[in-house]
Amino acid sequence: MSAPGDVTECAAWKSLVAHPGAPHLRRLFADDPDRARRWVFEAGDLRVDLSKHRLDRDTMAALVALARQMGVEQRRDAQLRGQVVNPTEGRAAAHTALRAPADRSIVIDGRDVVLDVRRVLARMAAAAVRVRDGVWRGATGRRLRTLVNLGIGGSDLGPQMAYEALRSMVLPGLECRFVSNVDGADLAGALRGLDPAETLLIVSSKTFTTVETMTNARSARAWLAEALGEEAVADHVAAVTTNAEAARQFGVRPEAVFGFWDWVGGRFSLDSAIGWSLMVAIGPAAFGELLSGMRLIDEHFAAAPLERNVPVLMALLGVWYSGVLGAHSKAVVPYSHELRRFPAFLQQLDMESNGKSVRVDGRPVALPTAPVVWGEPGTNGQHAFFQMLHQGTHLVPVDFIGFARSHHVLSHGVDLTGHHDVLVANLLAQSAALAFGRTADEVAALGVEEDLVPHRTFPGNRPSSVILAEQLTPSVLGQLVALYEHVVVVQGMLWGVNSFDQWGVELGKELASSIVPALAAGAPIDGLDPSTTEAIAWLRARR
Numbered sequence: 001m002s003a004p005g006d007v008t009e010c011a012a013w014k015s016l017v018a019h020p021g022a023p024h025l026r027r028l029f030a031d032d033p034d035r036a037r038r039w040v041f042e043a044g045d046l047r048v049d050l051s052k053h054r055l056d057r058d059t060m061a062a063l064v065a066l067a068r069q070m071g072v073e074q075r076r077d078a079q080l081r082g083q084v085v086n087p088t089e090g091r092a093a094a095h096t097a098l099r100a101p102a103d104r105s106i107v108i109d110g111r112d113v114v115l116d117v118r119r120v121l122a123r124m125a126a127a128a129v130r131v132r133d134g135v136w137r138g139a140t141g142r143r144l145r146t147l148v149n150l151g152i153g154g155s156d157l158g159p160q161m162a163y164e165a166l167r168s169m170v171l172p173g174l175e176c177r178f179v180s181n182v183d184g185a186d187l188a189g190a191l192r193g194l195d196p197a198e199t200l201l202i203v204s205s206k207t208f209t210t211v212e213t214m215t216n217a218r219s220a221r222a223w224l225a226e227a228l229g230e231e232a233v234a235d236h237v238a239a240v241t242t243n244a245e246a247a248r249q250f251g252v253r254p255e256a257v258f259g260f261w262d263w264v265g266g267r268f269s270l271d272s273a274i275g276w277s278l279m280v281a282i283g284p285a286a287f288g289e290l291l292s293g294m295r296l297i298d299e300h301f302a303a304a305p306l307e308r309n310v311p312v313l314m315a316l317l318g319v320w321y322s323g324v325l326g327a328h329s330k331a332v333v334p335y336s337h338e339l340r341r342f343p344a345f346l347q348q349l350d351m352e353s354n355g356k357s358v359r360v361d362g363r364p365v366a367l368p369t370a371p372v373v374w375g376e377p378g379t380n381g382q383h384a385f386f387q388m389l390h391q392g393t394h395l396v397p398v399d400f401i402g403f404a405r406s407h408h409v410l411s412h413g414v415d416l417t418g419h420h421d422v423l424v425a426n427l428l429a430q431s432a433a434l435a436f437g438r439t440a441d442e443v444a445a446l447g448v449e450e451d452l453v454p455h456r457t458f459p460g461n462r463p464s465s466v467i468l469a470e471q472l473t474p475s476v477l478g479q480l481v482a483l484y485e486h487v488v489v490v491q492g493m494l495w496g497v498n499s500f501d502q503w504g505v506e507l508g509k510e511l512a513s514s515i516v517p518a519l520a521a522g523a524p525i526d527g528l529d530p531s532t533t534e535a536i537a538w539l540r541a542r543r
Contacts, residue, residue: 004070004071004075004359004493004494004496005070005496006359006366006496007066007070007319007323007366007367007494007495007496008366008367010066010069010070011065011069012062012063012065012066012068012069013066015062016059016062016063016066016320016324017324019058019059019062021054022054022056022059023056024460024461025052025054025435025436025460025461025463026436026437026460026461028055028056029051029436035051036049036051038051039051039053039055041308041310041313042310043296043297043300043304043310043479043483044293044296044297044300044475044479045293045296045469045470045475045476045479046297046310046467046468046469046476046479046480046483047467047468047469048310048314048465048466048467049465049466049467049468050313050314050317052431052434052435052463052465052466053317053397053463053464053465054325054461054463055317059320060307063313063316063317063320064306064307064316066316066494067306067312067316067490067494068306070494071493072306072312072490072493072494073306075493076301076302076489076490076493077302079093079094079096079489080096080298080302081106082094082097082106082107082108082113082263085500086498086500086501087360087498088360088498088501088503089262089500089501091262091263091500092108092263093263093265093268093489093499093500094106094113094263094264095263095264095265095268095269095271095272095485096294096298097113097114097117097263098117098264098271098272098291098294099271099291099292099294099295099298099478099482100114100117100295100298101295102114102118108263113261113263116261120258120259120260120272120273123255123258124258124273124276124279124284125279125284125287127238127255127256127258127276128276128279128280128283128284129284131144131147131174131200132171132174132280132283136200137235138196138197138198138199138200138228138235138236139197139228139229139231139232139235139236140228140232142197142198143173144198144199144200144236145173145174145175145195145198145199146174146175146176146177146194146195146198146199146200147175147176147177147199147200147202147277147280147281148176148177148179148190148191148194148199148200148201148202148220149176149177149178149179149202149204149277150179150201150202150203150204150205150213150216150217150220151180151202151203151204151205151210151213151240151274152180152181152210152212152213153266153267153348154265154266154267154268154269154270154274154348155180155204155205155206155210155213155240155266155269155274156178156179156180157180157267157341157344157345157348158267158269158270158274158275158345158481159176159178159204159270159274159277159278160178160180160341161270161339161341161342161344161345162270162275162278162290162477162481163176163277163278164338164339164340164341165338165339165341165342165472165477166278166281166282166286166338166472166474166477167338168338168407168408169281169282169283169286169474170281170282171281171282171283174280174281176277176278176280176281177190177194178190178277179216179220180212180213181212182211182212182215182216184219186216187216187219187220191220191223196223196224196227196228196236197227197228199224199236200236200237200238201220201221201224201236201237201238202237202238202239202240202276202277203217203237203238203239203240203241203247203250203252204239204240204241204274204277205217205239205240205241205243206241206242206243206260206262206266207241207242207243207246208239208241208243208246208247208250209243209246211509211512211513217250221233221237221250221251224236224237234251234252234253237250237251237252237256238252238256238257238258238276239252239256239257239258240257240258240259240260240272240273240274240276241257241259242259242260242261242262244257244259258273258276259273260273260274265353265500265502267348267349267352267353268349268485270481271290271291271294271481275290278290282474286474287474289473289474289475289478290474290475290477290478291478292475292478293473293474293475293477293478293479293482294478294479294481294482295478295482296475296478296479296482297311297478297479297482297483297486298482298486301482310483311486311490312486312490314465314483314487315486315487315488315491315494316490316494317397317463317465318330318371318397318487318491319367319491319494319495321371321395321397321463322367322368322369322371323367323368325395326395327371327394327396328368328371328372328394329371329372329373329374329394329396330371330372330373330374330396330397330398330399331374331375331381331385331389331396331397331398332346332373332374332375332398332399332401333375333376333377333378333381333398333399333400333401333430334375334377334378334400334401334402335377335378335379335400335401335402335403335424335426335427336377336401336402336403336472337377338407338472339377339401339472340377342401342480343373343374343375343376345481346373346484347373347374349485349488350370350371350373350484350488351370351372351373352502352504352505353370353488353489353492353499353500353502354370354488354491354492354495354497354499355369355370355504356369356370356495356497356498356504357369358497359495359496359497360496360497360498361496365495365496365497366496367495369491369495369497370491375399378400378423378426378427378430379423379426382426382430386430389434389462390433390437390458390462391458391459395462395463396462397463397464397465398431398434398463398464399464399465399467400427400430400431400465400466400467401467401468401480402423402424402427402466402467402468403424403468403469403470403471403472403476404424404468404469404470404471405420405470405471406419406420406423406471407471407472408420427466428466430464431464431466433458433460434460434462434463434464435460435461435462435463436460437457437459437460437461437462438456438457438458438460439457440453440454440457443456467480467483514528515528515532515536518536519536519539519540522540
């Protein structure tokens with residue numbers, strides 16, 4: 001497809017910039033008694049409440065018009081069909097094919113990739129069952145009880161986040177650990193207390209050349225070989241990669257190599273073979289539910305009119321907040337301890353995808369892109385950064401995520417039901433407090449001393465989305481992941497950037513590979529800046 005036009009040239013964008021802005025949220029709710037229902041949307045099993053955003057009907061109409069003028073529907077359809085939408089690498093971005101129904105056909109480079117996906121899923125499931133049932137055993141004949149996933153970026157953040165989120169479903173007696181950082185402390189901590197005879201290493205690297213992953217993988221392999229002997233390694237390693245030959249040379253048997261494709265970006269790869277550790281942990285059936293949940297949101301994204309298309313509406317809000325209202329960060333606060341890694345997962349998904357200053361056509365972007373995504377689970381975040389959200393000088397939209405029911409109602413004979421009520425009450429209270437605040441008159445009416453009134457006044461009008469579901473299941477987790485995937489992609493369409501490459505990651509990696517010899521052996525390197533050269537000398541002198 002041709003490069004998208006400049007969003008700032010759209011008539012709808014000019015209307016948004018010229019719009020005087022909606023009244024305070026207090027006024028919006030007072031003027032529209034039906035607002036709390038009008039601005040609530042459903043996508044799959046998710047209830048998405050956008051009523052506490054600075055939206056009036058004119059703003060919403062202009063935002064939807066902007067999506068149409070920028071060709072979001074046509075670009076969405078092209079992506080879902082498997083067309084090339086990553087022009088700098090000449091690739092499709094067909095991660096939705098990873099959860100497409102079996103009767104769907106998506107052809108990329110002359111191949112029906114849905115058939116390829118189904119074949120890999122079948123191999124993954126068969127191998128997962130072998131581990132779970134104790135058929136795949138280690139070299140000494142003992143069951144494999146710990147999986148150590150060695151990856152980084154999308155090969156770590158997705159499966160680790162999902163494993164923590166669905167930990168209540170993990171097969172008893174089985175554990176997954178995740179190693180991503182090349183800092184030796186990460187690997188040492190992950191291997192601490194493990195028995196090599198009961199450990200399976202999973203090397204997750206698309207190319208099998210990622211420096212951090214392969215450094216960790218070689219050290220973990222040496223740990224196995226030292227304990228069990230070189231001939232035992234093959235019983236204790238698996239690989240997720242497109243480079244089957246490199247995996248074979250590492251010692252991985254062909255049946256333990258699970259492939260994926262260059263049309264799957266790492267940050268969009270949780271539902272590919274990258275998720276094999278998760279599949280082993282929760283079982284193929286539950287993993288299938290995760291895929292079904294993602295598919296529910298894909299279908300909503302593909303079919304819902306823009307006026308009720310939740311990923312599109314959330315994307316439009318984000319572009320409007322950053323481009324017009326000056327909100328350059330976004331907080332994601334799941335009121336779920338199990339989703340504690342979800343903000344970190346979204347950081348990569350959002351900022352690696354859209355952290356660009358150049359459009360697809362090579363011209364500079366016209367608007368701020370990719371907000372800084374950050375967050376912690378509630379209620380911890382309330383005692384860390386909510387002061388700034390409520391009374392600070394920065395406008396920070398917040399996404400609250402919560403559930404009607406918890407998996408944890410009884411622990412060690414103790415009734416935990418009340419915990420969840422307190423948790424959810426805090427979610428609802430924080431969203432309301434951000435929106436409506438407390439005026440100086442209201443504070444004074446409470447009997448607060450006059451000189452303290454300014455300190456205890458809350459301006460309100462701080463926007464938030466409240467995303468609720470019945471319970472955190474594999475399907476609901478899949479729906480949340482797919483929702484944010486589509487939000488990110490639509491925002492890339494609106495800004496005119498390529499959401500599917502990541503050239504910004506490369507320069508530092510190239511420089512690091514040249515600095516390693518200088519640190520290790522003092523070898524001089526031409527072309528290094530004086531600051532880096534001096535730092536190398538200081539470090540070497542203290543080795």
